[in-house]
Structure formats: C-alpha cells, structure tokens
Amino acid sequence: MTLSITGPLSCVFNRRPVRARLYDWQGHQFKLSLEAVATALGEIERWPGYAVTPLLELPGMAAQAGLGRIFYKDEGERFGLGSFKALGGAYAVLRLLQQAVASRLGSSPDSAALAAGAHRDIVSAMTVTCATDGNHGRSVAWGARTFGCACVIYVHEGVSPGRRDAIAAYGAVVREVAGTYDDAVRKADADAREHGWHIVSDTSYDGYVEIPRNVMQGYGVVADEVMRQMPSGVRPTHVFVQGGVGGLAASLCAWFWEKQGVEAPVFVVVEPQRADCLLRSAEAGVPTAAPGALDTIMAGLACGEVSLIAWDILSAGADAFLTVSDAAAADTMRMLAAAPFGDQPIVSGESAVAGLAGALLAAQDPKLRSALKLDERSLILFVGTEGATDPLLYQKIVGSSPEEVKGRGVRWRAAT
Incomplete structure (x- = not known):
C-alpha cells in the first residue's frame, strides 16, 4: 500500500x-x-x-x-x-480575571482560588467575548465557566451546529455573524467596545496585543x-x-x-x-x-x-x-x-x-x-x-x- x-x-x-x-x-x-x-x-x-x-x-x-x-x-x-486550544483561551481568561482582582485588592489569586469561587463579586460582573471557528471559543467558554465570569461567543455562518452546541454547553451565549471568521472578529470587537466586555482573542491586531x-x-x-x-x-x-x-x-x-x-x-x-x-x-x-x-x-x-x-x-x-x-x-x-x-x-x-x-x-x-x-x-x-x-x-x-x-x-x- x-x-x-x-x-x-x-x-x-x-x-x-x-x-x-x-x-x-x-x-x-x-x-x-x-x-x-x-x-x-x-x-x-x-x-x-x-x-x-x-x-x-x-x-x-x-x-x-x-x-x-x-x-x-x-x-x-x-x-x-x-x-x-484549551491551553490558550482558558489561560488568557484566567490571567485577565487575576489582573482584575489584583487591580482592586492589590494581590492576584491563583486559579484554584478563582475556581473555588473566591472573589466572585468581582469576576462575575465581567464578561469575556471572542470570535471563533469553534475550538478557541470552546476554550474561552470553558475558562469563563471554570473561573466564574460571563461569556459571549461569536461564530461565523460556516461554523457547524455541532461546534456551536459544544460552546453553548459551557454556558456561553453564542451569536452568529454573517460572513467569515474575520467578520466575526470585527463584530466581537465592536460589541465589546459598546458593552464594556473583555475580548479574549487568539489573534492580535493594532492596539490589541497583551491577551x-x-x-x-x-x-x-x-x-x-x-x-x-x-x-x-x-x-x-x-x-x-x-x-x-x-x-x-x-x-x-x-x-x-x-x-x-x-x-x-x-x-x-x-x-x-x-x-x-x-x-x-x-x-x-x-x-x-x-x-x-x-x-x-x-x-x-x-x-x-x-x-x-x-x-x-x-x-x-x-x-x-x-x-x-x-x-x-x-x-x-x-x-x-x-x-x-x-x-x-x-x-x-x-x-x-x-x-x-x-x-x-x-x-x-x-x-x-x-x-x-x-x-x-x-x-x-x-x-x-x-x-x-x-x-x-x-x-x-x-x-x-x-x-x-x-x-x-x-x-x-x-x-x-
């Protein structure tokens, strides 16, 4: 053969x-x-x-x-x-929440503390969002559920129902955007600016690097x-x-x-x-x-x-x-x-x-x-x-x- x-x-x-x-x-x-x-x-x-x-x-x-x-x-x-993707999106969510707690209290909790519900008054008021073809959004949604914040995920019209359902299973709100992945990226960015959400993207662009x-x-x-x-x-x-x-x-x-x-x-x-x-x-x-x-x-x-x-x-x-x-x-x-x-x-x-x-x-x-x-x-x-x-x-x-x-x-x- x-x-x-x-x-x-x-x-x-x-x-x-x-x-x-x-x-x-x-x-x-x-x-x-x-x-x-x-x-x-x-x-x-x-x-x-x-x-x-x-x-x-x-x-x-x-x-x-x-x-x-x-x-x-x-x-x-x-x-x-x-x-x-589980290694990336969820880790970035964790780092974002740690920084938010540190800015309020002066010290950063570890992942075990956040997963156990510590500082829920701070992190539960935060919403993370991103665009995804499937796997990154699933990781961000899992990280949000694990560490205690809200999550909204944007998918383009080509993302299959199976991948959408896998994201929603972690408690995220899933929204469809007409067009391609890059159209979904732009929509997530615009909505985050409007609502004060935090973008956890796996792609960097001008002015968006740290996450x-x-x-x-x-x-x-x-x-x-x-x-x-x-x-x-x-x-x-x-x-x-x-x-x-x-x-x-x-x-x-x-x-x-x-x-x-x-x-x-x-x-x-x-x-x-x-x-x-x-x-x-x-x-x-x-x-x-x-x-x-x-x-x-x-x-x-x-x-x-x-x-x-x-x-x-x-x-x-x-x-x-x-x-x-x-x-x-x-x-x-x-x-x-x-x-x-x-x-x-x-x-x-x-x-x-x-x-x-x-x-x-x-x-x-x-x-x-x-x-x-x-x-x-x-x-x-x-x-x-x-x-x-x-x-x-x-x-x-x-x-x-x-x-x-x-x-x-x-x-x-x-x-x-």
Whole structure:
C-alpha cells in the first residue's frame, strides 16, 4: 500500500534570512518567551484534569514516506475539550480575571482560588467575548465557566451546529455573524467596545496585543511537553504545523528558536489552499489577507488575516509556508484512522492534519524534498491539534465514528 494523499501542494520559502540571529533579536523575547511559558505551565498543570497529551510515533508511515521518524502529538483529549486550544483561551481568561482582582485588592489569586469561587463579586460582573471557528471559543467558554465570569461567543455562518452546541454547553451565549471568521472578529470587537466586555482573542491586531500573547504563551506548553516526552537524545529536525492566524505556529517556532538557537529544526507552516494568509504574507513580505469566503473543511484554519504578533515571529523564524487542499486533509484523516502501515489508529479532526498532509506531499515531490532537507534521517514533529470536534462531520469524511476508530486503537495497543 502507498501513501494516498491528494495534491496539489503550493510552497513559498521565506524571502528573509531565517533565524539569522539569536531569538532575543529585535525584542522577540518580549513577545513570547520560555520564561512566560514556564509561568503558564506552572498554572495550567495545577488545573483539574491536566494531563500530558500523548506523543505517538508512526514508524510505518515514516518508512512509507522515506523519512526517519514521525512523531505525532495528539491533542484530541486535552482537558476534555478536544483540542490544544484549551491551553490558550482558558489561560488568557484566567490571567485577565487575576489582573482584575489584583487591580482592586492589590494581590492576584491563583486559579484554584478563582475556581473555588473566591472573589466572585468581582469576576462575575465581567464578561469575556471572542470570535471563533469553534475550538478557541470552546476554550474561552470553558475558562469563563471554570473561573466564574460571563461569556459571549461569536461564530461565523460556516461554523457547524455541532461546534456551536459544544460552546453553548459551557454556558456561553453564542451569536452568529454573517460572513467569515474575520467578520466575526470585527463584530466581537465592536460589541465589546459598546458593552464594556473583555475580548479574549487568539489573534492580535493594532492596539490589541497583551491577551493574544497570553493565549500563545499557553500554547507553548505543547512544545515544553513534547521535548520532555521525546526519547533521550532525540530532537526533531523538522516541525510542520498548522497555520490559521499563526498563533500556535509562532508559539512553537519561538519556543524552539529560543531554546535551541542555530540548532532549531526546519520550521514549516501549512494552511488550507482557500485560507492562505500566511503564505500570501510570506510571498509579499508584509501581512496580507486571503480573499474570498475562506471555504474549507479545515474550519479551525479558515482565517483570512494574520495575527500581528505571530507574523513578527514567523516572518523571521519560519523556513517555508505550504498550502494543501481539502482533499489532502480528508485523505490524511482517513489514513490516520485506518492506519494501513501498522501504526496506531488516530482520531484526527479536519484542522489537525494540515501539517502532516503537507509533509507527506512534500516528501513525494523530489524538488521540495531536497529543498526542505527531507530524507531518511529526518525526525519530523507534528501537532495533531484537535480530535473529532464535530463527530458527525468526522464520520462523514472518514467513514467510521470516532468511537470506532478509538476502539481499533485500543485493540492495537493490546496486540502490540
């Protein structure tokens, strides 16, 4: 059996010198830093339900692709929310509420105190809001319920009913906005200004930086966990990661760049063909929006405008930007579920697989394989950013329910 991933694949290499200086150049450490990730981890690991998510190795797939080793960080069970986003939105909500209490009382409570109902007179009067394609809004809503404030979430018309219901289940008010994710961002911003709400967005723009920075620091926990899980003496030579507004990609890029300097892995960002703001920005050399309806099954990546903090990091730290088709994403989901090369079956959502799809396609293209230095010695890290966050859509694409695939995984572990 061969890899059955459908093209086409587009690639733009960074036009600037990549990681030409140490990470602290031009104040990058004031945007994202290892120190701030450590602070986030110290808080998050005390939350009820915290567990390090699995780092899976896929030797059968690696051999089939002519690569050394493939490692897949599976975020599908993170805090029961189904995605890595639980690390970002909820952490930013916590930081916002801590600051509000500190400004009134002079000291900042920890997460356990807020979750237990301390200072409810202060935090219950606050409302957090954001726009979402699904997962970030779910994290913000969960954080709001956990730490005691109100929540209003804006979704665009392309967000599925399943994802809306998952957000509402945490007590948030969910409002639909006509248009795209970026239209929802603007509506959330306007309503927050009118009502005095607090925006907890995962994308930064002019005049709005601090909270997205906190979101991205939470995402850095993924990289910290990965490197503690890697076999002794093993480091990835390549990281392929999903795009979206760039928050996760920039967080991982910053972590490896600051931690490993010139030995940092080749870093590649992968987006949907129909939502390619980062690739367009790399091509133009400045933040550039993706036009159109951003219609892609990779709903969590359906973003037309880059986060400015993320772009500051990626424009100097990412080696290349790829785009993949919806067909490639669907093929990769089915391949992970079927596990045709003897690896563990994996439940991966539509937005979880762009990085893996891009790497497998690049490995089959002789020119890109050479340009990206992919060979039999390559150790490639992927982050499976979500599980089946929309179970009905997952079953429609894969042909099996998430429970059926998980059951095959249990039998696989028993057999091996």
